[in-house]
Amino acid sequence: MELDDRKVKILKAVIKTYLETGEPVGSRTISKYTDLSLSSATIRNEMADLEELGYIIQPHTSAGRIPTDKGYRLYVDDMMKQKAKELDDREIQVNDREKELDSMRDVLSEKVDRVEELLQNVAKVLAKDTNYATMITTPQVKGNKLKFVQLSQLEANKLLAVIVMDGNMIRNKVITVSEEISQENMLKLNILLNTSLTGLTLEQMNMSIISKMENQAGEHTQIIKEVLDAIVETISNADNLKIYTSGATNIFKYPELSDSSKASELIYALEEKQSLSGLVKEDEDQLDEDSDDNHGIQVYIGNETPVESMKDCSVVTATYELQDGMKGTIGIIGPKRMDYDKVVGTLKTIRSQLDDVFKKT
Amino acid sequence: MELDDRKVKILKAVIKTYLETGEPVGSRTISKYTDLSLSSATIRNEMADLEELGYIIQPHTSAGRIPTDKGYRLYVDDMMKQKAKELDDREIQVNDREKELDSMRDVLSEKVDRVEELLQNVAKVLAKDTNYATMITTPQVKGNKLKFVQLSQLEANKLLAVIVMDGNMIRNKVITVSEEISQENMLKLNILLNTSLTGLTLEQMNMSIISKMENQAGEHTQIIKEVLDAIVETISNADNLKIYTSGATNIFKYPELSDSSKASELIYALEEKQSLSGLVKEDEDQLDEDSDDNHGIQVYIGNETPVESMKDCSVVTATYELQDGMKGTIGIIGPKRMDYDKVVGTLKTIRSQLDDVFKKT
DNA sequence: ATTAGCACTCCACTTTATTGAGTGCTAACA
DNA sequence: TGTTAGCACTCAATAAAGTGGAGTGCTAAT
Numbered sequence: 001m002e003l004d005d006r007k008v009k010i011l012k013a014v015i016k017t018y019l020e021t022g023e024p025v026g027s028r029t030i031s032k033y034t035d036l037s038l039s040s041a042t043i044r045n046e047m048a049d050l051e052e053l054g055y056i057i058q059p060h061t062s063a064g065r066i067p068t069d070k071g072y073r074l075y076v077d078d079m080m081k082q083k084a085k086e087l088d089d090r091e092i093q094v095n096d097r098e099k100e101l102d103s104m105r106d107v108l109s110e111k112v113d114r115v116e117e118l119l120q121n122v123a124k125v126l127a128k129d130t131n132y133a134t135m136i137t138t139p140q141v142k143g144n145k146l147k148f149v150q151l152s153q154l155e156a157n158k159l160l161a162v163i164v165m166d167g168n169m170i171r172n173k174v175i176t177v178s179e180e181i182s183q184e185n186m187l188k189l190n191i192l193l194n195t196s197l198t199g200l201t202l203e204q205m206n207m208s209i210i211s212k213m214e215n216q217a218g219e220h221t222q223i224i225k226e227v228l229d230a231i232v233e234t235i236s237n238a239d240n241l242k243i244y245t246s247g248a249t250n251i252f253k254y255p256e257l258s259d260s261s262k263a264s265e266l267i268y269a270l271e272e273k274q275s276l277s278g279l280v281k282e283d284e285d286q287l288d289e290d291s292d293d294n295h296g297i298q299v300y301i302g303n304e305t306p307v308e309s310m311k312d313c314s315v316v317t318a319t320y321e322l323q324d325g326m327k328g329t330i331g332i333i334g335p336k337r338m339d340y341d342k343v344v345g346t347l348k349t350i351r352s353q354l355d356d357v358f359k360k361t
Numbered sequence: 362m363e364l365d366d367r368k369v370k371i372l373k374a375v376i377k378t379y380l381e382t383g384e385p386v387g388s389r390t391i392s393k394y395t396d397l398s399l400s401s402a403t404i405r406n407e408m409a410d411l412e413e414l415g416y417i418i419q420p421h422t423s424a425g426r427i428p429t430d431k432g433y434r435l436y437v438d439d440m441m442k443q444k445a446k447e448l449d450d451r452e453i454q455v456n457d458r459e460k461e462l463d464s465m466r467d468v469l470s471e472k473v474d475r476v477e478e479l480l481q482n483v484a485k486v487l488a489k490d491t492n493y494a495t496m497i498t499t500p501q502v503k504g505n506k507l508k509f510v511q512l513s514q515l516e517a518n519k520l521l522a523v524i525v526m527d528g529n530m531i532r533n534k535v536i537t538v539s540e541e542i543s544q545e546n547m548l549k550l551n552i553l554l555n556t557s558l559t560g561l562t563l564e565q566m567n568m569s570i571i572s573k574m575e576n577q578a579g580e581h582t583q584i585i586k587e588v589l590d591a592i593v594e595t596i597s598n599a600d601n602l603k604i605y606t607s608g609a610t611n612i613f614k615y616p617e618l619s620d621s622s623k624a625s626e627l628i629y630a631l632e633e634k635q636s637l638s639g640l641v642k643e644d645e646d647q648l649d650e651d652s653d654d655n656h657g658i659q660v661y662i663g664n665e666t667p668v669e670s671m672k673d674c675s676v677v678t679a680t681y682e683l684q685d686g687m688k689g690t691i692g693i694i695g696p697k698r699m700d701y702d703k704v705v706g707t708l709k710t711i712r713s714q715l716d717d718v719f720k721k722t
Numbered sequence: 723a724t725t726a727g728c729a730c731t732c733c734a735c736t737t738t739a740t741t742g743a744g745t746g747c748t749a750a751c752a
Numbered sequence: 753t754g755t756t757a758g759c760a761c762t763c764a765a766t767a768a769a770g771t772g773g774a775g776t777g778c779t780a781a782t
Contacts, residue, residue, distance in 0.1 A: 026775055039725050044776065062731045062775050150513060154529055162523050162533070168515055172523070172531045248609075248632055252625040263621075264613040267628060271609055387744050400756050405745065423744050423762045 001049055008074075009036060010046050011055050015067045015075045019337045022256070024064030069302040069336070072314070076299050076340050083344060115139075120244045122330070122350065127247025130346060132334035133266075135276050138242040139326035143201040144169065149193045149231060156180055161227065163234055167326060173234040177223045189227065202235050241280065243273040254335040262312060269309040270333070278306035279317050280329045296321075296351075297344055302336055314338050318347040320354045362410060369435075370397060371407050372416050376428045376436045380698045383617070385425030430663040430697070433675070437660050437701050444705060445655050476500075481605045483691070483711065488608025491707060493695035494627075496637050499603040500687035504562040505530065510554045510592060517541055522588065524595055528687060532599050536591040538584045550588065563596050602641065604634040615696040623673060630670040631694070639667035640678050641690045657682075657712075658705055663697055675699050679708040681715045 013034045017025045027043040047065055050056050055071035058064070067075070119136045126134040147164040154160045159175045181189070197205060248270045252258045257266065269275050281298065296319035300306070305315045310333060317331045330350065332343050374395045378386045388404040408426055411417050416432035419425070428436070480497050487495040508525040515521045520536045542550070558566060609631045613619045618627065630636050642659065657680035661667070666676045671694060678692045691711065693704050 024775090028775080040775090041725050041727095041777095042723085045724090048777080058776085060732060062733070062773095064775065147515075148513075150511070150523070152509075152511060152523075154508075154525065158529070160523070160525065160529075160531065162511070162513075162521070164515065164521065168519070168521075168535060170521065170533045170535070172533065174529060174531070246632070249625045249629040252621055258621050258625075260613055260619050260624075263624070264610045264619075268610040271607070385744090389744080401744095402746095402756050402758090403754085406755090409746080419745085421763060423742095423764075425744065 001053060003053060003055075006036070007046055007050055007053075009034065010043060011050055011067075011071060012075060012078075014047070014050075014056055014065055015071060018066055019339060022254075022337055024059055024066050026064035029064070067336075069304070072301045072336060073304075076301065079340055080297070080299070080344070116242075116244075119328075120246070122354065123244045123246035126330070126332065126346065126350060127250060130332060130334070130339075130343060131247075131250050131253055132332050132338060132343070133245065133247045133250050133270055135243055135245045135270070135273075135279070135329075135331040135333070137244075137277075137280055137329045139320075139322050139328040140241060140280070141165075141167065141169075141239055141326050143203065144235075144239060145199055145201055146197050146205070146235070148198055149190070151186060151190050151193065151227070153181075153183075153186060159186075159227065161231060161234070163231060163238075165235070165238065167322070169238060171234050171238050173230050175227055175230040177226050179223060181223060189224070192224075193227070193231075197231070202232070205232060205235070241277055243276050245270045245273060245276070251334075254337075256337075257312065257335055265309045266313070266333075269307060275307050275309060276331070279315060279331050281317070281319060297347060299340065299344075312336070314340075316340065316343050316347060318351050320351045322355075362414060364414060367397070368407055368411055368414075370395065371404060372411055372428075372432060373436060373439075375408070375411075375417055375426055376432060379427055380700060383615075383698055385420055385427050387425035390425070428697075430665070433662045433697060437662065440702060441655050441658070441660070441705070477603075477605075480689075481607070483715065484605045484607035487691070487693065487707070487711060488611060491693060491695070491700075491704060492608075492611050492614055493693050493699060493704070494606065494608045494611050494631055496604055496606045496631070496634075496640070496690075496692040496694070498605075498638075498641055498690045500681075500683050500689040501602060501641075502526075502528065502530075502600055502687050504564065505596075505600060506560055506562055507558050507566070507596070509559055510551070512547060512551050512554065512588065514542070514544070514547060520547075520588065522592060522595070524592060524599075526596070526599065528683070530599060532595050534591050534595040536588055538587050540584060542584060550585065553585075554588070554592075558592075563593070566593060566596070602638055604637050606631045606634060606637070611695075615698075617698075618673065618696055626670045627674070627694075630668060636668050636670060637692070640676060640692050642678070642680060655705075658708060660701065660705075673697070675701075677701065677704050677708060679712050681712045683716075 010030060013030050014025045017029060017033060027040040027047055030043045030047075031038060031040040047056065050071075051058065051065065054068060055074065056065040057068050059066060115138065119138065123134045123136045126136075145166045147166055147168075149164070150162040152160050152162075154174060157177050157180050159177060159181070161173045161175055163171045163173065165171075248267045251263060251266055257263060298317045300310075300315040300317070302314065303311050305311065305313065307315070312335075313333050314336045315331055315333050316338075317329050319327055319329055321327050330347060332338075332347065334343070371391060374391050375386045378390060378394060388401040388408055391404045391408075392399060392401040408417065411432075412419065412426065415429060416435065417426040418429050420427060476499065480499065484495045484497045487497075506527045508527055508529075510525070511523040513521050513523075515535060518538050518541050520538060520542070522534045522536055524532045524534065526532075609628045612624060612627055618624060659678045661671075661676040661678070663675065664672050666672065666674065668676070673696075674694050675697045676692055676694050677699075678690055680688055680690055682688050691708060693699075693708065695704070
């Protein structure tokens with residue numbers, strides 16, 4: 001059996017209606033809803049075919065149809081193709097959407113000095129705007145280089161190391177050393193550290209530490225060792241993936257997700273965040289598939305999602321990118337019958353606004 | 362009618378049984394459970410009295426009794442009195458509990474450099490251990506003084522200010538200035554900042570800023586102004602209350618809290634955190650009431666809690682204190698029928714372990 | 723190929739037992 | 753006077769039975 005044009009039209013109508021109502025869709029509804037002007041009986045025949053083809057399913061014998069994952073897939077793929085074509089209209093579209101996104105822009109342009117807060121705000125605003133759960137990761141770098149280190153004395157045997165990486169990622173570390181250190185030696189240590197480490201990536205650092213240390217084996221070997229250890233540890237922690245979530249309770253707005261056990265599992269995943277890292281795309285090898293403008297937007301439907309606890313949901317992710325190649329992921333988690341169209345649009349807008357903000361900073 | 366000794370005994374038995382089972386408690390159960398050796402009929406009479414006195418209530422005519430808030434209150438107050446007397450046994454008690462708290466100690470003694478992570482871990486471990494939702498705030502200071510500031514050049518017109526407060530609270534701030542600054546002037550600026558600001562609290566700083574600025578009105582007035590603004594802003598943000606939560610999904614373990622709307626409201630409060638700040642005790646004027654050992658532990662039952670969304674829960678909070686007078690709050694949120702005894706004990710242990718960790722750091 | 727018509731299915735909802743835990747009350751008892 | 757056995761009564765919870773309606777599949781006519 002073939003999936004002819006009319007079948008597709010009916011399928012889309014079924015899905016669209018189901019997205020709106022959340023109720024199984026009957027033949028009569030479609031007959032009236034579409035401009036196909038076909039009787040419900042004809043629709044019924046076509047729907048039977050569509051069911052046989054695996055695009056829709058009946059929850060029980062005498063009910064209407066709801067989309068299967070396969071059905072959603074077709075719908076979403078088609079929509080994405082549409083979106084990609086809309087490239088020209090984008091300006092207008094963005095302008096249109098800007099009205100509803102005013103609050104978003106306001107929050108984003110607020111003076112938030114810390115990336116953390118910014119990201120949390122983005123997650124929050126997105127959640128509020130879409131009524132789905134959201135997540136956002138810190139930007140990730142591959143081989144970030146050390147810009148400079150600055151050691152200063154905090155207390156008798158406590159040092160403060162300020163570590164600045166390329167892209168102005170800054171980390172502090174309080175180092176407790178075993179022996180006191182003179183002002184003069186501090187200065188020396190600072191110079192030593194900067195001359196030998198600046199411009200190195202973490203991997204390069206690990207390689208060179210040993211040799212450097214042996215070279216410098218002077219009276220303060222112990223301190224140098226402690227300081228180096230601390231710095232290496234801090235840097236390796238620095239690009240640890242951090243994930244912020246928001247709007248977990250939005251899932252209670254969708255009955256199909258809000259029964260106790262499902263909700264608990266989902267919210268747990270959002271709280272623990274651990275498992276969400278599966279949503280971060282490792283490689284950008286999907287280029288060929290996601291053509292043009294949709295580049296970096298990924299829709300997971302039901303079982304497609306890499307996160308086990310979200311197999312009853314759909315997840316849409318977008319990759320945002322900072323000027324210096326740092327990449328992060330934004331994700332929206334909702335019921336399978338989410339408003340894919342709106343979500344994809346919002347994600348695109350947010351992403352471009354994020355770019356703006358980061359460029360301005 | 363008086364609340365005689367026997368009534369109290371029966372009341373406690375009812376509550377204890379209810380805490381364990383979560384089911385309304387009938388007279389027959391009590392008759393067998395206690396060592397009072399009274400028939401169920403007698404218990405029934407007493408229970409009728411207790412109901413009239415407002416300590417217990419029937420969910421419906423032919424059901425057993427469950428405690429009212431007033432009943433819980435009496436039970437908890439008594440328990441706290443007991444706990445206070447147990448001062449001598451505490452050592453032993455702690456030793457006993459230590460077995461189950463091994464994991465807690467492990468996590469706490471881990472090398473976590475950032476207070477944030479430590480607190481998050483505490484919340485997490487507490488939640489896992491108690492099976493309730495937990496929260497913990499960052500330590501708060503009244504008038505924290507500036508230890509030193511260190512300005513360094515990041516890029517052409519971006520400066521990095523590292524701000525260290527007493528108690529080694531460290532903040533970074535990237536300051537974008539309107540004009541470039543020479544290495545030499547940077548040094549001057551550093552000295553100026555430290556000589557004029559070190560040792561001052563935020564309030565004092567606000568006072569002195571204007572005058573200092575006018576004194577120094579040289580070629581770099583603009584930069585000085587920008588830097589000062591940034592520093593003041595950062596410091597005032599620094600002691601913003603931060604709240605970490607964990608174990609929100611634990612509430613699904615208690616049927617009385619896990620219906621969709623209640624759960625949603627509760628989890629929302631835990632996610633938003635905003636409202637939780639009501640649990641932080643402003644003043645320590647409760648000293649007289651909470652005698653001895655229970656100092657700093659506060660039990661809120663049902664409507665007693667300051668957080669609106671938790672009126673169906675009980676909340677137990679403890680104040681922890683760092684050596685330098687910084688105080689934070691730990692909170693446990695669970696059903697009214699929570700295991701108060703265990704919770705109070707665990708909170709005390711955690712608190713003392715927190716003290717240890719902070720002293721060691 | 724399309725459609726009107728009709729018998730059939732099955733969920734969702736309401737109504738009507740049925741059960742059993744637990745009470746309140748009374749009368750007897752120490 | 754306090755305690756207790758006994759019994760009638762209540763009421764949630766569960767099961768069983770009945771009803772309505774939305775929607776289907778099939779057939780026969782167009």
